[in-house]
Amino acid sequence: MSTAELIGQDPGWLIAVKGVLVFAVCVLLTLMAVWGERRIVARMQMRLGPNRVGPFGLIQALADGVKLALKEDLVPAAADKIVFIIAPIISATACFMSFAVIPMSGEVSLFGHRTAMQLTDLPVGVLYVLAIASVGVYGIVLAGWSSGSTYPLLGGLRSSAQVISYEVAMGLSLVAVFIYAGSMSTSEIVAAQHKWWFGVVLFPSFVIYAISMVGETNRAPFDLAEAEGELVGGFHTEYSSLKFALFFLAEYVNIVAVSALATTLFLGGYHALPGLTFTEQWLGGWFTLVWFFAKVIFFFFIFVWLRGTLPRMRYDQFMKFGWKVLIPASLFWIMIVATMRVLSLQGASRLTVISFASAIVLIVLLIGAGFDSAKKKAALAPLPDEAAPFPVPMIPSLSTTSEIEGTVQRG
Amino acid sequence: MYLALELTKTSGPEAVLFWILAPLTVLAALSMLLVKKAVHSAILLAAVMISLAIFYIAQDAPFLGIVQIVVYTGAVMMLFLFILMLVGVDSSDSLTETIPGLRPIAITAALGFGGLLVSLLGRATLDHDFAGLTAANIDGNVPALAQLLFSRYVWAFEVVSALLITAALGAMVLAHNHRVVARPTQRDRAVRRFRTGSLATAAGLPGPGVYALHNAVDVPALLPDGSIAQASISATLEARGDVIDSAPFQLEKLEEEPK
Structure with missing residues (x-):
């Protein structure tokens, strides 16, 4: 029986229970995520992070939430009051809704x-x-x-x-998954990965999705909408108290949601790691839930790791990257995937598939080499050397640096 | 005839959904026309589009509903940006009539045209019975749509996409302008900062404000001799006349500080 049929038999009260559970999981994950992020970033910066409230500082996020709720709620005089209030509500509502279609476990028994x-x-x-x-x-x-x-x-x-640009790349990266799974339903995509994860089969799509999901969620190094150094707090500068808390909640639930979608599409959803499939039967199937959340937390860790490691990108570089690199690359990759899929569905010989794939690899390498040599030529163009009006330290031109590098390598 | 009546009858959860959402949709559509601010209109348009999408989904057309949200929210977002760029951030419609007597004519024409449309569409009949969604969706909603789009309507589909691509290219050509000089890179700027003019600003311009007493952007910084550092103030603020005198924020007697 397919998952769709299985869920279709749920009585009304069970749907309500599941809805409450999904909501609770999102809120709980947010609280843990805030704590986890601060602890992990602290560790990366040789600090301790929050460790006072509760064991290991675990309920620090809850204390922060209470503090936020008790703060004064300001509405600026120049603000458009109705829209100002609606904006955080839209953010916080939308982020929870995407969790409705995420398959978190295999077939289990809930209240009989x-x-x-x-x-x-x-x-x-x-x-x-x-x-x-x-x-x-x-x-x-609107905020x-x-x-x-x-x-x-x-x-x-x-x-x-940002979101309009990166949604295009994200949507294109999903097309390859749809082609291979033959469906756009989350449960069927997970079912199609019982043997091979799409993260392995469609690795370029996985990479493009992973990059664009960071862009979608406004997170470092793509957090240009709230760049502290340039825009104070960005869109939520004027927000305080519970309205700000809603934006905060939405950001973290969004991270968890895109991580859950990445897990579902590319890392086999609730399936166990290859070779450990016997664990899927443990606890009457409930152990699949552990696999699912382990993968989601893995993605969340990547998010935190990026934030702790990379500096923020400049806005024009970021846009250029999205439109000139990610989108053409996805289009090219979709063409390849579609061709491979048709070849394999029509029962082409292995030789045909392999020669097609190697031809593609060869073309990509050639294009890459062409780009590299063009870049080198551009970089070696001499700098205009005007006489400096002041005694300034010599600015090493690239030709001298490469000479120095050359001597170092020879020596 | 009776089959059609059976199929089009709404009952149960769908009826509840309809009676809650339909009045809201109509209200949003009406206020979209009546509100003064262009941005409010755009928001209400988005609300109407999303509620239409919910109706589609409730009527067994999930693909159409979801695509409606994806496409139209994106389109309304564009409209929103156009409003901000072309009309202004905080603009509202003016309600003065420039040509007298236009309002009654417009209202009569609108009512007449609407009445004509409703009466025509209400009496229209198809020359064949409809099969119903259950029959159309027998292989699933998405494959059924794809089947039609890529076989029977493939020509129309391709023509529309060619038209859209042409429009997009046209817009790009119209909006395109060549830079007269190349955009300076960070490297160029760094070189220029050290090699031209005075080295006084090589480490960056002075920040505004008088140390420890007032550091807002509208107060010029003071140089060691007490004169005003002109470079610490944005030219825009100066042109607007928003700059405050920094004299009241100076520390008068340093020696009186408690030790």
Whole structure:
């Protein structure tokens, strides 16, 4: 029986219970994520991080939440009041909704019913997540506009440009998955990965998705919508108290949601690691839940690791990267995937497939080599050497640096 | 005829959904026309689009519903940006009539055209019975749509996409302008900072404010001799006349500080 049929038999009260569970999981993960992020970043910066409230500082995030709720709620005089209040509500509502289609476990028994830990199964589940994400951006853009102040407006505009650009790359990276799974439903995509994870088979798609999901969630190194050094706080500069807390919540739930989608699409969802498939039967199937959350937490760790390691990108570099690198690369890759898929479905010989693949690899290498030599030529162009009006330290031109490097290598 | 009646009857959860969402949609659509601010109109348009999408999903057309959200929220977002760029951040419609007597004519024309459309569409009949969504979706909603799009309607589909690509290219050509000089890179700027003019600003411009007493951007910094550092203030603020005198924030007697 497919997951869609299994979930379709749920009685109304079970759907309600699952809805509450999904909500609780999101909130709990957010609390743990805030704590985890601060501890991990602290460790990367040779600090301890929050360790006072509760064991290991575990309930620090809860204490922060209470503090935020008790703060004064300011609405700037220049703000558009209604939109100012609606914006954080849109953000916080949209982020929870995408979790409805994420399959968190295989077939389990809940209160005596055979079901799966997935709220609903749409035939277009993955597109649904994209649609919800594009509604979520409204929260950020409207917050920026309604604040009636310059920095939030700039932050909101940046974020809308960012999300529109990176959603294209993200959508294109998903196409390869749809082609291989033959479906857009999350549960069927997970089922199609019982043997090989799409993260392995479709590795370029996985890389493109991973990059664009960081862009989608406004996280470092792509957190240009709230770049502290340039825009104070970006779109949420004017927000305080619970309204700010809603944006904060939305950011972390969004991270967990894109991580969960990445797990579902590329890392086999709730399936166990290859070779450990016998663990999927443990605890009456509930052990699959552990696998799912282990993968989600892995992705979350990557998010934190990026934040702790990389400096923020400049805005024009970021846009150039999205439009000139990610999108053409995805289009090229989709063509290859579609051809390979047709070849294998029509029962082409292994020789044909291998020669096609090696021809593609050869072409890519040639193009790469061409780019490299063009770059070298451009870099070696001599700098205009005007006479300096002041005695300044010599600015080493690239030709001298490469000479120095050459001598070092020879020596 | 009776089959059609059976199929089009709404009941149960769908009816509840309809009676909650439909009035909200109509309200949003009406206020979209009536609100004064262009941005509010855009938001209400997005609300109407999303509620239409929910109706589609409730009527067994999930693909159409989801695509409606993806496409139209993106489109409304573009509209929103156009408003900000072309009309202004905080603009509202002016309600003064420039040509007298236009309002009654417009209202009559709108009512007449609407009445005509409703009465025509209400009496229209198809020359064949409809099969119903259950029959259309027998292989699944998405494969059924794909089957039609890529076989029967492939020509129309390709023509529309060619039209859209042409429009996009046209917009790019119209909006394109060549830079007269190359954009200076970070490297160029660094070189220029050291090699031209005075070295006084090589380490960056002075920040605004008088140390420890006032550091807002509208107060010029003071040089060691007490004169004002002009470079510490944004030219925009100066042109707007928003700059405050920094004299009241000076420390008068340093020796009186408690030890």
